[in-house]
Amino acid sequence: MNKIAVLYKSKYGATKKYAVMLKEELACDIYDAAAYKTVRFEKYDCIIFAGGIYAGGMAGLNILRKVYDRIRQKRIIILCVGASPFDEKAVAEVKTRNLKKDLHDLPFFYVRGAWNEKCMTFKDRTMCRMLQKMIARQDEASCEPWMKELLNAQGKVCDWTDKKNLLPILTYVRAEQ
Ligand SMILES: Cc1cc2nc3c(=O)[nH]c(=O)nc-3n(C[C@H](O)[C@H](O)[C@H](O)COP(=O)(O)O)c2cc1C
16 A cells, blocks of 8 residues: 655645545545645555645645655646535636646546635735625636635635545545556
């Protein structure tokens, strides 16, 4: 059985929740990505980087960059957590925007996290409200699915985290073991 580590970066808890679910399913070790210096990467065959997405940028990839030269021979998998519903085109765009240069071909999975403006920092809440206002001014026909969803979620408490969402990444990891 391959040894698997999950390094997660989670601001509001949904990505951490998914890391715990992966631990339940794969018996892997999980680490907060901020503690990456304590991780003995040589122990693992497969490393999953999980991170929330904020204004289009996936968290935790800076840590992957820092350790990439040490782990590039291992299986590296990316799990991105966002509020938008799954949409193939949108996920492909997120991948292209975030996995640049030699990271481009890494397997990339997307799952839906959570949304709660009350828990956000003032700065994050302000940024989200500005984004919502911008989207609200757009013609509905030109809105992408994630834009409509952001408007729907406005003022609501949403938690889309669900173990079922992990099925594609679990199937992938298990098939390659
Ligand atoms: C400031 C901010 C920006 C966000 N931008 C996006 C985004 O561009 N796309 C998206 O799908 N979700 C976006 N979200 C939603 C988060 O990705 C979602 O809440 C996710 O669950 C965050 O993971 P976490 O709970 O582990 O922090 C944003 C949330 C915040 C607070």
